[in-house]
Amino acid sequence: MENKLINNYSNYDYENYSNFKGVQVINGVLNFPISWLNIQGYCEYSLYLQYAKGIQVPSTLAMKKGTEVHQNLEDKFKETAKPASFKDTxxxxxxxxxxxxxxxxxxxxYGIRGYIDEVQMTPDEFIIIDDKPGTKAYPSHINQVRAYCLAFQSMVNKQSNGEDNRRxxxxxxxxxxxxxxxxEVFDEDVKNNIxxxxxxxxxLIEGSKPFIPTKNPNKCRSCRFKDKCENNLS
Known part of the structure; x- marks a missing residue:
């Protein structure tokens, strides 16, 4: 298997959305990081606290460790990876x-963007891999990888004019x-769900839907925003 360092940075013009930190407006559509779907599945209200109200709290040890592991894996990968374009790959x-x-x-x-941990491309299929610290497939984790699949499928269709039908x-x-x-195979039902x-x-971002806080006190106890949240159940 060849390692490719795909240079695929955005050339879209964008504006920052003033009401929600981290959101961009591209071609008139709000565009948010796919990783937010993991937060949304945990507690929507924490998204509001962090990115709408701008509350800042320190990163947890688990978050710092995750960032370190990701960086180490990427550095090791770059040692053997060759630069390539998405189209050529x-x-x-x-x-x-x-x-x-x-x-x-x-x-x-669709208004989404992000970094996929690993993409494996074979003559028969594309495998979109998201790395997680445990071994339990939480719905929020599944939603995140589904969104990566959606964006990837759209990019493949554009580059191949819809002629690359690998699953x-x-x-x-x-x-x-x-x-x-x-x-999970990314089929039409999965696509429609995501x-x-x-x-x-x-x-949520544009304000037409309310942010729903978690009803699970265990999530509140482990939330780094618990001291700033009026919905804290712990």
């Missing part, structure tokens, strides 16, 4: 299996290991 992967890490992906139509598989892997503990959730996220 799509073409060569029809004959040679290819792997890329920390691949930037953006889809203005897409979303996968969750235990961080720092080869242990893939969840896989589009529905993305539309809800846009509603």
């Amino acid at each position: 799509l073409k060569t992967s029809k004959e040679i299996e290819t792997k890329s890490r920390e691949m930037f992906i953006i889809e203005p139509e 897409i598989i979303g996968a969750l892997r235990q961080r720092g290991t080869d242990n893939i503990f969840y896989t 589009i529905y959730l993305i539309k809800r996220m846009h509603g």
Whole structure:
């Protein structure tokens, strides 16, 4: 399997959305980081506290450790990876299996963007892998990898004029290991489900839908915003 460092940075013009930190406006559509779907599934209100109200709290030890592991894996990957464009990699992967890490992906139509931990391209399929610290496939984790699949599929369709029909598989892997503990074929039902959730996220950001706080006190106890949250149940 060849390692490719895909240079795929955005060339879209954008404006920052003043009401919500981290949100961009591209072609008139709100665009948010895909990683926020993991936060949304944990507690929507924490998104509001951090990015709408601008409350800042220190990162947890787990967050710092995760960032460190990600960086170490990326640095090791770069030692053998060769620079390549997304278009060229799509073409060569029809004959040679290819792997890329920390691949930037953006889809203005759906209003999402982010970095995929790992993409494996084979002659038969694309495997979109998101690394997680444990081995339990939480709904929030599944939603995050589904959104990566959606954006990836859209980019493939644009580059190939809809002629590359290799199936897409979303996968969750235990961080720092080869242990893939969840896989799912990205079919039409899955696609429709994640589009529905993305539309809800846009509603939250633009203010047409309310942020719903978690009803789980265990989540509140471990939340780094608990001392700033009026909905704290712990």
